[in-house]
Amino acid sequence: MVMLYFENDYSEGAHGSVLKRLIETNMEQLPGYGTDSYTDAAREKIRTACGCPDADVYLLTGGTQTNQIVISTMLDEHEGVLAAQTGHIGTHEAGAVEYTGHKVLPLPQEDGKICADALEGYLRTFFSDDNHEHMVYPGMVYISHPTEYGTLYSKGELAELSDICGQYNIPLYMDGARLGYALAAEKTDVTLKDAAEYCDVFYIGGTKVGALCGEAVVFTKENTPRHFVTKVKQRGALLAKGRLTGVQFDALFTDDLYLKIGRNAIETADALKKVFREKGYEFYLDSPTNQIFIVLDNDQMERLKKEVVFSFWEKKDDRHTVVRFATSWATKMEDVEKLAELL
Amino acid sequence: MVMLYFENDYSEGAHGSVLKRLIETNMEQLPGYGTDSYTDAAREKIRTACGCPDADVYLLTGGTQTNQIVISTMLDEHEGVLAAQTGHIGTHEAGAVEYTGHKVLPLPQEDGKICADALEGYLRTFFSDDNHEHMVYPGMVYISHPTEYGTLYSKGELAELSDICGQYNIPLYMDGARLGYALAAEKTDVTLKDAAEYCDVFYIGGTKVGALCGEAVVFTKENTPRHFVTKVKQRGALLAKGRLTGVQFDALFTDDLYLKIGRNAIETADALKKVFREKGYEFYLDSPTNQIFIVLDNDQMERLKKEVVFSFWEKKDDRHTVVRFATSWATKMEDVEKLAELL
């Protein structure tokens, strides 16, 4: 029996148009290490899409790698990175940030988000503490957008965080592993240009949004760490065949593909949410993007597991569990309908 | 005007008997790097005092250094160290553990202590989480005794923590920066031998208990990391003149000096607590050792600051502050009396 697959947003290979470009360019002879023309083109198209002609764009392979590299190259040695307690870097990246010598400083979260007051309070308290010379300095703010719970910052919230960071002279960094789904959400008022305006650095996720692999880091404020390429190499992350990510991002940023393919995830997620709502399922929280968190009775969960692949999130109580259903650029509406029948 | 000094327990140099031995041995020609006869003698005396003839003892210079070295040499690379949220390694050591690549995993605390249930729950939850391969493994438990709040574990509590660590096969590590004051406390039922029995590794603090510098790490279970001396050297912590710590610990463990000098701190602290209690001051928490946490009205605090040196701990509310008064092996009862007059 074929299982219905709602486990995550990286279960298929590449979007058709991305794969097509890989095939077309496959036998071209190109220089290595990201100096090829496709990488150049991708960088230029991303700059344009961000409305940020001076942005510096680098292509890396995966999300944890990108977080590790951006954070470790931008922080000074005595600094740590502030993140929501639920932030991916603090929970599911196996200590990749600490591996580079830096502490992840946890902030309280609400639906996966940092609120401006909590951030401002932390920074004010830190710098007014007489002992702060003996403590880890907060040197960067990490947010994910969408968050690990699929929630989104509003433009106003981003502006506030950006403002506080500016006051304390520390960069605001956005983990955009699923940025495509944030940009395609119905009610968001945050565009790619806003991300570029409010963040000092962010990345545009490819792995979860139509690429085989690849994340595009955008330094927006002429703030690229010195000799960044060497530092990437030093961390084992410089692809010899930089074309692999170059061609893919070139395709993703041609004819607004990146923005378009996000919509399928949103539409299928919305359809699925409607089903859950109509059938009276309990939502763990309300998420506007492609991740749906539902509280299931454990028996129900076991039954469903036989025909559907989804993710365990956390135990709610002895009889209930929070689970996650994820859609993606590749999810078919007919699979949503099949799932509906099983619910 | 001379200030009354209750700021900390490291404001004087060395205890008289310790200094005397440094003077007496000063011109002896001794080999370096901890291979001298005084270091040997100190190691042997510590083994005896711990009732642990097979223990392996190493002398280091300071507390943060010791925590950094013990933790980083005992953890495997993918592991972090569990500690109470208020644990020194997670708060006031400038990220020294993270500097070595390891995460400090915070546990809830009560009066600075970890409770067995919280620890057991954390470990059980971690290993039953399907995603734990993507998370930092808990590889060690760190406790401080006395804690940062001057509180103490009971023998029963230590036994429980030790038991849980045993079940999960991770070492229990005790930061004994102020161990001398724990051992001298009135109502404690924990002896040095108990520390050696329940902990896989711990250190006996010298800097805060009568030495100019120095901490003695005790590996109690034939569990010294391979080539420990080279790893200490690699971390910049191997003293050429190992005699400096060797002679001091030899003195501290001659005629029970270490246990004796802790008592002065306890006696002066008890006298001071009596004064605070009689004068109706609010205790922030009840501590049985040499640190006293008092809630002061801010005006009162400012007044007192003119004649007494003590430590800011934290803001309680807009009008009150938690402050710390510390006694030590060197505190004079007459200074307690002088302070009493000012309260």
Place this chain on the structure above:
Amino acid sequence: MVMLYFENDYSEGAHGSVLKRLIETNMEQLPGYGTDSYTDAAREKIRTACGCPDADVYLLTGGTQTNQIVISTMLDEHEGVLAAQTGHIGTHEAGAVEYTGHKVLPLPQEDGKICADALEGYLRTFFSDDNHEHMVYPGMVYISHPTEYGTLYSKGELAELSDICGQYNIPLYMDGARLGYALAAEKTDVTLKDAAEYCDVFYIGGTKVGALCGEAVVFTKENTPRHFVTKVKQRGALLAKGRLTGVQFDALFTDDLYLKIGRNAIETADALKKVFREKGYEFYLDSPTNQIFIVLDNDQMERLKKEVVFSFWEKKDDRHTVVRFATSWATKMEDVEKLAELL
């Protein structure tokens, strides 16, 4: 004008059969992080090809990353890795090994190779030095095969190195970035099974031998570092879409493709060497694989640069330069012929 391309062996995308498998499997829904069926199949096929049914195989993305991860997870903290002075890890990997805290200990080299005597002498001298506790312990031997100069170890030489490593109980690690070209060389007596027998760990290079990206690490002696997957994640190197490397290595190890495609590189290199030899060019050294090192007169070099892409290797003297011509699985014999006309 189209340039002739002999710059390196990673200038094209993937070999046709590899690309085909990526296309065929693209829309299959597969679990992440290397737990998919293609990765499993690739691992099994590699074990078979190595004649090592108990080998543990992991797929990583690139060469520097692989060296960094293998070396840093196998070494104890106080250990460094021995390598020929010309070894890639010591020269052109931007200090990726040192980034993980370990020293690369240089050994004298001959045509890029370590000789057994030099290795044995180093180890004997080290352990008989009274000060070795203050020095970096040699904890692993790194060799590349082919070396950076395209040269090869004989089976006898590998056996000798392996034997010495065994005596000193340190692993022998082979960097096989171009292993396919070593195995396909005319006169080599080293098979993949020999590599698996003599090395404690080695990797089979994909990036330079027909894959878009990917290297397969083979632990041959039940010696995989504990929790290796978590350590890979911690170093930012665990691909979410593990299928990307899984499918490629599955293809490379189906119908002996890996061994076959090496031959094209050797045949075109041999043809090119014949041309150089006939035209009287000076060989910098004699290499049996796909890299050809030629001494060019500087004027000649400048002229050739206008129509051919090749690599600068090093200045020989004021008037001559050593340059490298590389062939690969993708090199066309007609390009060799075109180049011949220009020489």
Place this chain on the structure above:
Amino acid sequence: MVMLYFENDYSEGAHGSVLKRLIETNMEQLPGYGTDSYTDAAREKIRTACGCPDADVYLLTGGTQTNQIVISTMLDEHEGVLAAQTGHIGTHEAGAVEYTGHKVLPLPQEDGKICADALEGYLRTFFSDDNHEHMVYPGMVYISHPTEYGTLYSKGELAELSDICGQYNIPLYMDGARLGYALAAEKTDVTLKDAAEYCDVFYIGGTKVGALCGEAVVFTKENTPRHFVTKVKQRGALLAKGRLTGVQFDALFTDDLYLKIGRNAIETADALKKVFREKGYEFYLDSPTNQIFIVLDNDQMERLKKEVVFSFWEKKDDRHTVVRFATSWATKMEDVEKLAELL
């Protein structure tokens, strides 16, 4: 039988005047972490002695620690440190620099020294190499003065090295573990002020020149790394009782004590060299400071070992060994005479 001790220059405790100050100040109540008045005074006296009123001075505990901290806080992440192949950081510090993520880049040496031509050649070659983005950047030059062979740079040589560093905008760092003996050497033309002028940072060794422990780092060009104290703490090297090093350096820089006590080492070394010369011993090299390198016949060496403690340096051939005799501030002329009788 009492052995004659010429093994090293750290076999006694502290110089009498240094110890006296420790005793006198022992019971003073002082703030911690280097904020005490003695540390302040020491810093000021060192600034004056260096003729460098803007210098920033920090007191650390030992030589390896100091090298590790200075190098790791001044280098950018992609940079390594250039040092003579015989430099202490590359040989006898257990990889302490690599532990912090940085490579030690070896330069050829002559009698332990780097020559300006070799340095300039290295830097020029590096930056003109097209592949240097894939290599470790040279980010600092490390020299020791005296070197590990007791040899000295002349003022002219320092000026040349300083000049080259200036051209390439990388700091020149002097390891002055035995600086007192360099300054006291007969024929040197390098003063402490010269060291401060030509070096961007250097340290004044205490451990080997009359202190129980302690090294004074001097940043001479308003180039102290940001938040240096926190970085020192993070590396486990901030003494709680900073007075320990503060009082000692205050004493060493009172009444020119540091410069004076170096002379005893030089005078006793000169007397000893005279004996060796007169008795026809072979000098391994000619050293103007307190370390004497002699080639001994192995039988002779074994005989001497029964009554004298000296250091093995290296095997010369099957029948001869290079050994080191060291004098210090504490060496008595009568011990030189006793040794003379045994030679």
